[in-house]
Amino acid sequence: MRAVVFEEFGRLPEVREVADPVPPPGGVVVRVEATGLCRSDWHGWMGHDPDIVLPHVPGHELAGTVAEVGSGVVNWRPGDRVTVPFVCACGRCAACARGDQQVCERQQQPGFTHWGSFAELVPVHHADTNLVALPDDMPYATAAALGCRFATAYRAVVAQGRVRSGEWVAVHGCGGVGLSAVMIAAAAGARVVAVDVTPQALELARRFGAAVCLDATGLPGDGVAEAVREATGGGAHLSLDALGSAATCAASVAGLRRRGRHVQVGLLPAGGVTVPMDRVLAWELELLGSHGMAAHAYPEMMRQVAADTLRPDLLVGSVIPLAAAPAALAAMSDGSGPGITVIAPGRDAAPAS
Structure with missing residues (x-):
C-alpha cells in the first residue's frame, strides 16, 4: 500500500x-x-x-x-x-x-x-x-x-461541559475542534463567544452560530479574559480551551463567572501552564478534561x-x-x-x- x-x-x-x-x-x-x-x-x-x-x-x-x-x-x-x-x-x-x-x-x-x-x-x-x-x-x-x-468537541460541550440553553459559552481557538464546539454549543441553544486571532476563523465561527466573535490579536495579559467577561455580562458559564496553550488555558479559566466550568480540549505541552487556583477555589470553578x-x-x-x-x-x-x-x-x-x-x-x- x-x-x-x-x-x-x-x-x-x-x-x-x-x-x-x-x-x-x-x-x-x-x-x-x-x-x-x-x-x-x-x-x-x-x-x-x-x-x-x-x-x-x-x-x-x-x-x-x-x-x-x-x-x-x-x-x-x-x-x-x-x-x-x-x-x-x-x-x-x-x-x-x-x-x-x-x-x-x-x-x-x-x-x-x-x-x-x-x-x-x-x-x-x-x-x-x-x-x-x-x-x-x-x-x-x-x-x-x-x-x-467533532466527536471530542461534542462530548466536551454536551457531556463534560453540561451545556444548557441560554448559557454563555466561550471557545478559545477556532480551528477544527473549536469551530465544532461553536456549532455544537449554538445548536444546544447557548450563546457563544468565539475567540481567535484570524479573521477567517472568526468569520466561520459567526457562520456556525457564534453570537460574539472576539479578535484576540494584540490583547495583553488578562485582556482576552476581560473581554470575555465584558461580552458575557460577568463571565462565561462554560469555557473551552480548544487550542491548547498556556495563554488560552489561562484565559479560558480567568474568563469564567463564579461556579463556571472550564473544559480543556486542546493538547497542552508538559509543564509551563499556570492556572489561577486561588480563583478556582474562591469561585468554586470546575476544571475538566475531555478526551474523545x-x-x-x-x-x-x-x-x-x-x-x-x-x-x-x-x-x-x-x-x-x-x-x-x-x-x-x-x-x-x-x-x-x-x-x-x-x-x-x-x-x-x-x-x-
Missing part, C-alpha cells in the same frame, strides 16, 4: 510503498477513503508523543470500508462502511466496564500506538467495541471529520447530524490527495488553517461538498 512515512521527528515525511497491514485478533483492516489532518498528527510528527516508534505513519481521524476481518470479530464484514473513535478501547478493563472507553486503560490509537490512517489501509483493534457504522448517505469526508475533533468520545456514545450525535441539526460537513475546508499530505502536515508548524483538511488516499484532490 501507499502511506505517508516519517523516519525522524520534524523531518518532512514522504509517500512510499510499504507492506499491507494484517488484521489483529479481534480487529479489522479498514480501507481508508478519507482521513482528517489534525494538529494532534503534527504533535506526533514533532515528537511530542512518547508512544510513537519510528518509522511511523500518522493519522487517526478515518472513515472507509472494512477490507479484511480478523479472528473473533462478530459484528463486521468486508464492505461495511465505518468510522472509529481515535481512542480504540480494549472493551475489558475497569474503565471500559464503566462505559468510559475514551479513557481505556489499555487503549490503542491509530497514528500513535501503531501505524495510522495516512495510508490506503489501516488496522483497527477490538472492532466490535470500536467501529461505528456509517449511514449510506454520509460522505466519507464528513465521517472523517467526526473521529477526533466512546463509540457507544455516537448514536445521539449521529442522529443530530442526520437531522441537519449539526453540520460537520461544513467544517471540511479542502480535500487533498495522499501526495499532498506531507507538505500539509509540515505547514501546520506555521499554524492551523480554518476548518478541517481531509486526505483522500489514492484519489485526486476534489472540492469539499
Whole structure:
C-alpha cells in the first residue's frame, strides 16, 4: 500500500510503498477513503508523543470500508462502511466496564500506538467495541471529520461541559475542534463567544452560530479574559480551551463567572501552564478534561447530524490527495488553517461538498 512515512521527528515525511497491514485478533483492516489532518498528527510528527516508534505513519481521524476481518470479530464484514473513535478501547478493563472507553486503560490509537490512517489501509483493534457504522448517505469526508475533533468537541460541550440553553459559552481557538464546539454549543441553544486571532476563523465561527466573535490579536495579559467577561455580562458559564496553550488555558479559566466550568480540549505541552487556583477555589470553578468520545456514545450525535441539526460537513475546508499530505502536515508548524483538511488516499484532490 501507499502511506505517508516519517523516519525522524520534524523531518518532512514522504509517500512510499510499504507492506499491507494484517488484521489483529479481534480487529479489522479498514480501507481508508478519507482521513482528517489534525494538529494532534503534527504533535506526533514533532515528537511530542512518547508512544510513537519510528518509522511511523500518522493519522487517526478515518472513515472507509472494512477490507479484511480478523479472528473473533462478530459484528463486521468486508464492505461495511465505518468510522472509529481515535481512542480504540480494549472493551475489558475497569474503565471500559464503566462505559468510559475514551479513557481505556489499555487503549490503542491509530497514528500513535501503531501505524495510522495516512495510508490506503489501516488496522483497527477490538472492532466490535470500536467501529461505528456509517449511514449510506454520509460522505466519507464528513465521517472523517467526526473521529477526533467533532466527536471530542461534542462530548466536551454536551457531556463534560453540561451545556444548557441560554448559557454563555466561550471557545478559545477556532480551528477544527473549536469551530465544532461553536456549532455544537449554538445548536444546544447557548450563546457563544468565539475567540481567535484570524479573521477567517472568526468569520466561520459567526457562520456556525457564534453570537460574539472576539479578535484576540494584540490583547495583553488578562485582556482576552476581560473581554470575555465584558461580552458575557460577568463571565462565561462554560469555557473551552480548544487550542491548547498556556495563554488560552489561562484565559479560558480567568474568563469564567463564579461556579463556571472550564473544559480543556486542546493538547497542552508538559509543564509551563499556570492556572489561577486561588480563583478556582474562591469561585468554586470546575476544571475538566475531555478526551474523545466512546463509540457507544455516537448514536445521539449521529442522529443530530442526520437531522441537519449539526453540520460537520461544513467544517471540511479542502480535500487533498495522499501526495499532498506531507507538505500539509509540515505547514501546520506555521499554524492551523480554518476548518478541517481531509486526505483522500489514492484519489485526486476534489472540492469539499
